[in-house]
Amino acid sequence: MVTAKLKDPAKVLGMLKRMTEPLWFEGPKRALAEAALEEVKRSFDTQTDPWGRPWKRSIRAELESGETLSDTGRLRRSITYRILSGGFALGTNVKYAAIHQFGAVIKPKNVKNKKGEPYLRFKIGSRRKKRGRWVTKKTPVRIPARPFISYPGLSDRWMRAFEDALEAYFRDG
Secondary structure: OOOOOOOOOOHHHHHHHHHHHHHHHHHHHHOOOOOHHHHHHHHHHEEEOOOOOOOOOOOOHHHHHHOOOOOOOOHHHEEEEEOOEEEEEEEEOOHHHHHHHHOOEEEOOOOOOOOOOOEEEEEEEOOOOOEEEEEEOOEEEEEEEOOOOOOOOOOHHHHHHHHHHHHHHHHHH
């Protein structure tokens, strides 16, 4: 049995009543979504995945002494969230985001050289700054995964961020 002496029982009863209303959950969901956005930003800032492992440095970043996944900053800026009835959704409308999150193997197939062999042709380096060099490959090209969203499952870092966000919400909110 748990007992407690309350200084202001009416305040506690009011809070418990508000907790039964669907809109009450908007605050905690928003706090968690904001914490998730901060963790994505942290991955870009530290160039690490949600588990703290460094991203494989991109060729463009090496050539230009820049950052991986940050040529224009479009991907980083595109990450947003939407509050749902059961929680929140975190994502982006940038088409190439999944390739960077999960990695990919791109195989030559449609374009053929003079001998009729399939090949890939792409530029290494910044397209935006018109630097870099063109490369032709007959073999598949592997793009390594550079996760910025904790999936599948929550990393310890994200779990702590969520715990801290909820604690702050209930303490200050």
